[in-house]
Amino acid sequence: MNLTEELQRRFGYTEFRPGQQEVIEHVLEGRDTIAVLPTGMGKSLCYQLPGYLMNGSVLIVSPLVSLMEDQVAQMRKNGEKRVVALNSFLSYSEREKVIRQLDHFKFIFVSPEMLSRRTVVDYFRKLQLALIVVDEAHCISQWGFDFRPDYLRLGDFLKIIDRPPILALTATADQKVMFDIPYYLQMRSPVVERQSLDRKNICYSVIRLKSSIEKMAWIKNRVSTTTGPGIIYTSSRKRSDELAKELQSIGVSCQSYHAGKEQDDRSIIQSQFYNGELDWICATNAFGMGIHIGNIRQVIHEHMPSTVADYSQEVGRAGRDGLPSVATLLYMQSDEQLTSFIIQTDIPKEEQVRYYNNLLIDGMAPEEAAKLAGLSETGKRVIDYYMERFEVVEIIEKLLSLAEEKNTELQTMLSLIVTTNCIRKNILSYFGEESNLKIPQCCSNCSLPEMEWLTVEKPSMNKHAIMTWDERITKLLG
Amino acid sequence: MNLSSILLFIISKMNGERTINASLHLLRGKKSGQTLQDVEYFAVKPFFGILPKLTDKEFQKAAEKLRISAFIVEEDNLIRLTAEGASEVNKQEDYHFRGWDYRGREVVFFKRLALAVQTVSNLREGTHSFLPIESDRDIQLFVKRLFYRKPITSPHFAKEIGDELKKALIGCGMSDKQKFIFTGRLTGKRDTAKTWDQLARELEEQLDSIRLQFIESLHMLLDEIHSLDEYPILRLISDDIKVQTYLTDSAIRTKKLFEEGHSLGSIAEIRQLKLSTIEDHLIEMAMNESSFPILRFVSIEQMKAVIAKANSLGTKRLKLLKVAFPSLTYFELRLIMAVNEKGVV
Ligand SMILES: Nc1ncnc2c1ncn2[C@@H]1O[C@H](COP(=O)(O)OP(=O)(O)OP(=O)(O)O)[C@@H](O)[C@H]1O
Ligand SMILES: [Mg+2]
Ligand SMILES: [Zn+2]
Numbered sequence: 001m002n003l004t005e006e007l008q009r010r011f012g013y014t015e016f017r018p019g020q021q022e023v024i025e026h027v028l029e030g031r032d033t034i035a036v037l038p039t040g041m042g043k044s045l046c047y048q049l050p051g052y053l054m055n056g057s058v059l060i061v062s063p064l065v066s067l068m069e070d071q072v073a074q075m076r077k078n079g080e081k082r083v084v085a086l087n088s089f090l091s092y093s094e095r096e097k098v099i100r101q102l103d104h105f106k107f108i109f110v111s112p113e114m115l116s117r118r119t120v121v122d123y124f125r126k127l128q129l130a131l132i133v134v135d136e137a138h139c140i141s142q143w144g145f146d147f148r149p150d151y152l153r154l155g156d157f158l159k160i161i162d163r164p165p166i167l168a169l170t171a172t173a174d175q176k177v178m179f180d181i182p183y184y185l186q187m188r189s190p191v192v193e194r195q196s197l198d199r200k201n202i203c204y205s206v207i208r209l210k211s212s213i214e215k216m217a218w219i220k221n222r223v224s225t226t227t228g229p230g231i232i233y234t235s236s237r238k239r240s241d242e243l244a245k246e247l248q249s250i251g252v253s254c255q256s257y258h259a260g261k262e263q264d265d266r267s268i269i270q271s272q273f274y275n276g277e278l279d280w281i282c283a284t285n286a287f288g289m290g291i292h293i294g295n296i297r298q299v300i301h302e303h304m305p306s307t308v309a310d311y312s313q314e315v316g317r318a319g320r321d322g323l324p325s326v327a328t329l330l331y332m333q334s335d336e337q338l339t340s341f342i343i344q345t346d347i348p349k350e351e352q353v354r355y356y357n358n359l360l361i362d363g364m365a366p367e368e369a370a371k372l373a374g375l376s377e378t379g380k381r382v383i384d385y386y387m388e389r390f391e392v393v394e395i396i397e398k399l400l401s402l403a404e405e406k407n408t409e410l411q412t413m414l415s416l417i418v419t420t421n422c423i424r425k426n427i428l429s430y431f432g433e434e435s436n437l438k439i440p441q442c443c444s445n446c447s448l449p450e451m452e453w454l455t456v457e458k459p460s461m462n463k464h465a466i467m468t469w470d471e472r473i474t475k476l477l478g
Numbered sequence: 479m480n481l482s483s484i485l486l487f488i489i490s491k492m493n494g495e496r497t498i499n500a501s502l503h504l505l506r507g508k509k510s511g512q513t514l515q516d517v518e519y520f521a522v523k524p525f526f527g528i529l530p531k532l533t534d535k536e537f538q539k540a541a542e543k544l545r546i547s548a549f550i551v552e553e554d555n556l557i558r559l560t561a562e563g564a565s566e567v568n569k570q571e572d573y574h575f576r577g578w579d580y581r582g583r584e585v586v587f588f589k590r591l592a593l594a595v596q597t598v599s600n601l602r603e604g605t606h607s608f609l610p611i612e613s614d615r616d617i618q619l620f621v622k623r624l625f626y627r628k629p630i631t632s633p634h635f636a637k638e639i640g641d642e643l644k645k646a647l648i649g650c651g652m653s654d655k656q657k658f659i660f661t662g663r664l665t666g667k668r669d670t671a672k673t674w675d676q677l678a679r680e681l682e683e684q685l686d687s688i689r690l691q692f693i694e695s696l697h698m699l700l701d702e703i704h705s706l707d708e709y710p711i712l713r714l715i716s717d718d719i720k721v722q723t724y725l726t727d728s729a730i731r732t733k734k735l736f737e738e739g740h741s742l743g744s745i746a747e748i749r750q751l752k753l754s755t756i757e758d759h760l761i762e763m764a765m766n767e768s769s770f771p772i773l774r775f776v777s778i779e780q781m782k783a784v785i786a787k788a789n790s791l792g793t794k795r796l797k798l799l800k801v802a803f804p805s806l807t808y809f810e811l812r813l814i815m816a817v818n819e820k821g822v823v
Contacts, residue, residue, distance in 0.1 A: 271609060
């Protein structure tokens with residue numbers, strides 16, 4: 001079989017990008033594979049193409065519901081009808097309907113928590129599966145808002161079935177992740193296909209400021225004098241709403257995007273952004289990982305992420321069309337404390353764990369006990385997961401070491417910010433890569449020549465021309 | 479129109495007889511015996527369930543605004559209007575909600591319409607792949623069935639839908655601002671809909687006001703579509719939107735047993751429910767069904783006497799009526815009041 005011909009025929013691309021063909025060949029040979037390819041380089045193709053060439057369905061485990069839905073929509077848009085998403089946001093009846101017809105679908109996206117349900121697993125066992133994909137596989141070793149004990153439970157699911165090959169995909173794999181992935185996914189002597197994670201067309205810049213007022217001023221000036229489309233990452237939903245309001249008030253076309261918005265508004269904002277009707281989005285990390293919009297020119301971090309992995313994921317939204325793009329991170333001294341505070345509140349303390357455990361022993365319902373012990377939702381999920389496996393003392397030890405780990409990650413992120421050496425090299429060394437490439441527009445610590453393409457003449461005004469209502473209907477429908 | 483103005487209007491109807499929470503339940507469309515009765519007693523059907531997702535916070539904010547303006551006061555937890563409040567209500571324009579008939583389903587109608595419009599808007603220009611603005615599978619399947627064997631790629635067909643829509647928007651009597659909001663939420667090939675924020679900014683109004691005007695405009699449009707035969711496509715899109723039966727599912731089951739001749743006590747036993755719940759169901763039936771056999775419970779004379787007393791007391795509070803008619807049970811009094819509101823007596 002000629003793979004390039006298949007690529008051309010089914011996707012219309014003339015050649016594979018680095019690494020793709022190798023990954024696909026391994027998968028077709030039935031081998032467990034770990035593919036580490038940079039953001040935006042086409043990891044999805046690595047399971048889509050083999051999916052067509054194999055008998056049976058492809059099961060794709062995907063960490064975020066929004067991401068899952070986006071990918072289903074993209075595939076449908078490209079003409080693939082046999083694709084479906086199965087997650088806990090579906091209503092009970094919708095889910096039942098999907099589950100009963102599972103064998104109609106070639107590509108089934110599923111959230112990790114669905115796979116920890118017995119009934120769902122039973123259905124999957126009856127299904128002929130060609131391939132199991134774990135997308136954004138680095139989530140396995142992550143702790144934080146998106147930590148999913150369910151991800152860890154995946155191993156249980158993968159252990160019990162007489163299974164097809166597993167393909168793990170990620171763009172952010174440091175040593176620990178590379179150890180965790182095969183371990184937790186129970187992979188059988190996996191092949192690792194690894195490409196340089198460098199994104200050459202993204203230029204990195206760190207700007208130190210003294211106060212949040214200065215940050216605000218910088219952003220206002222930046223978005224009204226430079227080109228979009230762009231994403232501004234903030235530390236919370238509330239903050240992204242505030243920032244969007246501020247920017248709207250100076251005439252910038254901008255909307256906030258986060259999981260707290262109603263579904264219709266979220267699709268509208270995405271669609272405006274795709275269509276170039278909207279220049280800027282102020283977002284939480286809900287608008288990150290895996291989201292594919294070709295022409296994003298700028299990513300601005302109003303606030304530092306807590307890990308280098310998160311940072312490079314978010315930065316990875318930029319320049320997916322291959323054209324020059326800029327990532328700017330704004331930093332002021334007190335950011336470190338705030339970030340560290342956010343991280344630590346998520347991790348349950350020793351007293352909390354003991355108290356929670358005692359309440360459970362007294363026969364209290366878990367939800368209520370968690371509330372009394374002051375556990376966050378994430379915190380409860382994690383403790384519940386551990387309690388199935390370990391004694392309380394061990395759990396406390398594990399949580400301590402998690403807190404430490406988290407802190408180390410934060411320090412690594414910080415060193416990236418304060419370094420006077422090349423930022424790009426720093427990021428790459430985090431992923432265990434060495435690079436001596438000289439890139440003309442590299443980072444704010446190397447030389448940063450004037451980037452003319454970045455500047456725009458006049459501030460972008462709201463692009464919605466005001467039409468009367470019947471003009472609008474005529475425009476839409478003729 | 480905004481949330482506090484509507485709240486003020488509702489309070490004016492329940493004046494001094496209910497707590498503030500009764501209004502919250504009403505706006506959210508809570509299907510409890512108490513709320514369902516209130517709807518009838520106080521003639522506030524139009525507002526039932528117009529904001530199913532209303533949060534406590536938003537609601538309390540609107541109530542607080544009324545308190546600060548001294549339009550309402552609270553006594554023994556019961557809310558009533560002040561003189562200023564009453565004169566404020568008189569200044570309000572008429573509302574055209576039909577909450578009782580649509581109960582949040584109007585939004586489903588709009589989602590179908592939005593996806594249908596986006597689909598033909600793209601197809602008429604030969605664009606066959608686009609990201610659907612509605613990700614809900616049920617909505618997608620509905621639109622797919624709707625367009626089955628229709629000339630969806632023809633510009634004529636798109637224009638037909640557009641013309642029908644224009645006619646209905648004018649015909650239903652919504653305001654120009656409402657037409658602007660309504661069409662602003664539609665997406666086409668080149669124009670994406672606007673978010674609520676964007677509409678609020680363009681019209682320089684608050685979010686709650688925009689949302690409410692939108693809901694009201696949907697109710698007006700749906701009424702127009704159902705009352706005239708001139709909107710074939712919109713009629714199809716609004717299929718199944720209006721509630722078919724006004725009874726809750728549980729009341730329907732009770733009704734069936736009641737019609738088979740079971741006593742209330744035996745229905746309660748069969749259904750493993752409290753007697754008071756079964757009584758609530760009968761009140762629901764009495765309110766909604768003209769054929770309800772009220773005379774199996776009370777006599778004509780009793781009904782007349784109770785209604786006369788209620789009118790002379792100027793109250794619908796059962797406690798006061800109970801004092802006047804110690805021989806009647808609360809349930810019987812409620813039945814009489816329910817039937818009375820329907821205008822049967
Ligand atoms: N061989 C190819 N030639 C040209 N374009 C390609 C090729 N493979 C993939 N693409 C395109 O690259 C884009 C990005 O792909 P994709 O979303 O799969 O990236 P990704 O690696 O999953 O990124 P992320 O790590 O951010 O999830 C898509 O539009 C895809 O169609
Ligand atoms: Mg991806
Ligand atoms: Zn550099």
